[in-house]
């Protein structure tokens with residue numbers, strides 16, 4: 001409870017986009033864990049305890065979701081956000097920074113700011129160019145194609161976008177799309193009679209390419 005209160009206080013004073021710079025050590029991005037403590041314990045065991053040089057970026061839904069920043073920019077070149085890019089097609093980091101986020105996420109967005117807010121939370125990538133509505137999710141959730149990702153990266157001088165929220169079709173916990181500019185990371189494992197979903201993370205160290213890691217690696 002104290003932790004939640006501290007988090008509420010802390011995140012109330014943080015901007016929509018948090019810049020972090022990893023000069024030494026690494027950053028480990030964790031996707032949705034769906035409250036599965038065993039997965040989170042596995043992550044900590046695999047990657048080590050959080051320190052100033054072993055930074056965890058939790059990109060999944062958590063208890064103080066409504067207060068969290070909307071995105072994190074790592075080393076000025078990678079943007080990490082929960083859902084996806086906006087159907088409005090030309091969103092800038094300045095527009096994301098200008099969103100009034102200290103309110104419930106709009107249920108039925110009608111103006112550009114609300115659509116941007118909504119899509120950052122709930123949009124999914126698709127294989128073909130353009131934007132559309134998700135037949136799978138319903139509820140007005142949008143989809144965005146590789147042209148949207150490419151344009152967003154160009155406008156905002158980004159190398160790539162990391163998102164979570166969606167179970168990768170490969171069930172490996174990580175999926176690379178849109179010519180390598182968009183990576184989905186999902187960290188909640190599951191197994192049933194039909195499928196086994198592996199928990200994954202992605203991490204960077206300065207000067208090295210990113211590295212994804214699956215539970216089976218350990």
Ligand SMILES: [Mn+2]
Pocket residue numbers: 032060061164165166
């Ligand atoms: Mn989610």
